[in-house]
Amino acid sequence: MPKDMHRSVLGWLLVSLLLAGCMKEPVVPLPPAPPPKAVIPPRAASPGPQLVYELAPGQQVLGLTQVTRVRGDETLLDIGRRFHLGYDEIEWANPGVDVWVPGDGRQVVLPVAQILPTAPHYGLVANVAARRLFHFLPADAIGRRRVVSYPIGIGREEYPTPLGSTRVTRKRAYPDWRVPASVRRAHAMRGDPLPALVPGGPDNPIGTHVLDLGWPTYIIHSTNKPAGTGLRVTHGCLQLYPEDITRLFDEANTGSAVTVVNQPILAGWQGNELLLEVHRALEEHAASAGEREAVAAVAIRKALASRGRTDEAVDWGRVRSYVLAQPGYPLPILREAPDRTTYLARAPLHKPPVRSALPSPTRPKHGWYLDLGGYRGENNAQKLVAQLRHLGPPVPARRDRFAGRHQVTAGPFGDRDEAERVARRIEIELGLRGELKAPANTGA
Known part of the structure; x- marks a missing residue:
């Protein structure tokens, strides 16, 4: 992005x-x-x-x-x-x-x-x-x-x-x-x-x-x-x-x-569970895996000491793997605790609300558009439409299947000036040059 x-x-x-x-x-x-x-x-x-x-x-x-x-x-x-x-x-x-x-x-x-x-x-x-x-x-x-x-x-x-x-x-x-x-x-x-x-x-x-x-x-x-x-x-x-x-x-x-x-490695208790949270370090504070492991060990031992626990309570092999993976969210590290796979398998499942089916969009007869090219892969076309939607302010876009390819079109825009401004934004942000398309009822 x-x-x-x-x-x-x-x-x-x-x-x-x-x-x-x-x-x-x-x-x-x-x-x-x-x-x-x-x-x-x-x-x-x-x-x-x-x-x-x-x-x-x-x-x-x-x-x-x-x-x-x-x-x-x-x-x-x-x-x-x-x-x-x-x-x-x-x-x-x-x-x-x-x-x-x-x-x-x-x-x-x-x-x-x-x-x-x-x-x-x-x-x-x-x-x-x-x-x-x-x-x-x-x-x-x-x-x-x-x-x-x-x-x-x-x-x-x-x-x-x-x-x-x-x-x-x-x-x-x-x-x-x-x-x-x-x-x-x-x-x-x-x-x-x-x-x-x-x-x-x-x-x-x-x-x-x-x-x-x-x-x-x-x-x-x-x-x-x-x-x-x-x-x-x-x-x-x-x-x-x-x-x-x-x-x-x-x-x-x-x-x-x-x-x-700036604290990329954190340890803390949630009830009787000791959790370790490891984030990626800022680039200017990059450290080796060994250095990160040492920092994690200090944080963990301080948390253990607060509960009168010792090193033997911790699965240090798991600590090592989390320090390497840097998942960015808390995971349990005590020996009797579930591993990452089991922990996520039992994590609360948030079911998103069911969305009612939206009517298929229809292309207005009037308005300026930007032709952003055709793609053999549907994923590439879908990705471009998603990126346009998140440019901020969002750019309206759609993908259509045509002659075995997936065509991406941005628009409609109210006038040529607006279409040209958006074309410039897309070129600056995504490095993609679009071809301006005039409204169907004009020869502009």
Whole structure:
């Protein structure tokens, strides 16, 4: 997926407050594990899509990993957005599954469970490695606490999101965007120049609502290209889905603390189950498998010590495999716990609502179109239509079978100017040049 906007001085050993100085501890060889005796938990009822979780004292894990099935021609991005997941999260959890054409009926892992990072549990806490922003709400009148978990896009490798602490300094609705020079240069190099000032509105790249931070030039904002949420797409800012920024804007107060951490490896208890969550490290913090394993061992041993448990309770062979796979969602690692396959087989199944059959679209007689070519493979044509639908703003497109090939056509567009603007967007974003087609009743 094209990215319209994709070093911290801290190295890998300082990615977490929990793991600070962890590499100074000698790495104890991990003992071989006997084959685990699987204890299959009963299937839980699916809680469905969630953003808000009740937060008990000392709670370390939110939610339950779930599975669902693909409906028709929906993409992983469609599924991810329905379950409040970003691009990287759902792609990492489903290796080998085509993001654009996953396949009708295919089972998909929903990495909706999250281990809370080691950070103050108040205000806003972002874990850039997990692509997550947690908003810890104040206790209500009877003392109950809640946390809202949002997927986020983060800074590209050349423009990393800063780590540390700051505050929300101001909130702005429908703001104008004074485009930083670095952003204007990047867009100009792609043949997609931006003006110095973009007026507020739905087409603004920073979206409809903004939370300014104490760090100059860095903000929390939305986007007019929601398919990029969950990726490294920004110039250092935190980016939310359009529907999420409005909630955060309403619930976060000016002056709220903001903490940004980079913790790709997390361990935590959920009831009597010890879970390990391993994300892919940011490129500028890449580490060897051995180094990642050592970091995981420190996090696990700290969690064990909190319950008076020892290394013998852990299936270290399983730990090794998860560190290598980096699935991005919590998995059980105690010896008596089920392995990954069994765990997912018993994960709550979220059954999507049944969609009524939609009438076949009819092509209007009037309107401008873009002919985007014919493809021998149906999957390639379907993938292109899906990518156009997620460009942001979406481009209407269809595929038709003709003479043994699958023809992709974008449109209709109201006039030639609109069709040419969309053609330019498609060329910039996808590298695909379309052929303009005039309305059938004109010779224009």
